[in-house]
Amino acid sequence: MWDPLVRGLHWGLATCVIAAFFTRHGPEIVHNTAGYIALAIALARIVWGFAGGEFARFANFVASPRATVNYTLAVLGRREPHYLGHNPLGAWMIVALLFSVLVTTGTGWLLDTDAYFGDELFEDVHAFFGKLFAPMVALHVGGVIFTSLRQKENLVTAMITGRKTTPDN
Amino acid sequence: MIRILMFSVAAACLMASQANATGLATCNSGPKSAWKPEAQLQKMLIGQGWQIRRIKEDGGCYEVYAIDGNGKRVETYFHPLTLEVVPTSKTN
Secondary structure, X not given: OOOHHHHHHHHHHHHHHHHHHHOOOOOHHHHHHHHHHHHHHHHHHHHXXXXXXXXXXXXXXXXXXXXXXXXHHHHHOOOOOOOOOOOHHHHHXXXXXXXXXXXXXXXXXXXXXXXXXXXXXXXXHHHHHHHHHHHHHHHHHHHXXXXXXXXXXXXXXXXXXXOOOXXXX | OHHHHXXXXXXXXXXXXXXXXXXXXXXXXXOHHHOOOXXXXXHHHHXXXXXXXXXXXXXXXXXXXXXXXXXXXXXXEEOOOOOOEEOXXXXX
């Protein structure tokens, strides 16, 4: 289902975000390197989201607001359908995470130039979105565990192997 | 299950909202009324050929973002009572 590029970029980005988060007060070389790689990965994933295969393309899993609300209500009513790829809530978390990576690494890049070094606005935006990763990643992992238990499938394994153990695989 | 989710998010928020001090350096600088003024520090550094980008407070120190006389970006801490450089844990 999820192709090797989707899976590889996912774990690569996860590694970079975690590395950058925990090196935010140094060492700078690790923080900056992780940030630049994260930016490259996010851009590659966005390109792949338009040019990639069925389960990689945003158009195939980013649901409309109405569909997302309906899905959320279905989850609360314990009657949500199973998705072979990303479900609507997972999809919006992907969008939010990719957006935050772009903002955080973009401002980080500017702060690493002579022109914007120490710039207060970019520093504040960089710190805000950088710290936002803590609750976002917690929510992301929480959602993965929740859906895995509810749908009786292991989404972590699926993101490693590209296969789901559900009957409609 | 929802409770697990809410707990993990709350814990993560708490982690992210820790005090703003970076812990890079701390200065035992006492009340601000005794500090040497920021303007004096700025004047001193400009005199050394620095282009000051920003001066803020961190851990009771003055934290200066600047381009030094050699055109190198520096993030340096100064003790507010002495205006001497405070070593940081950061590799610059």
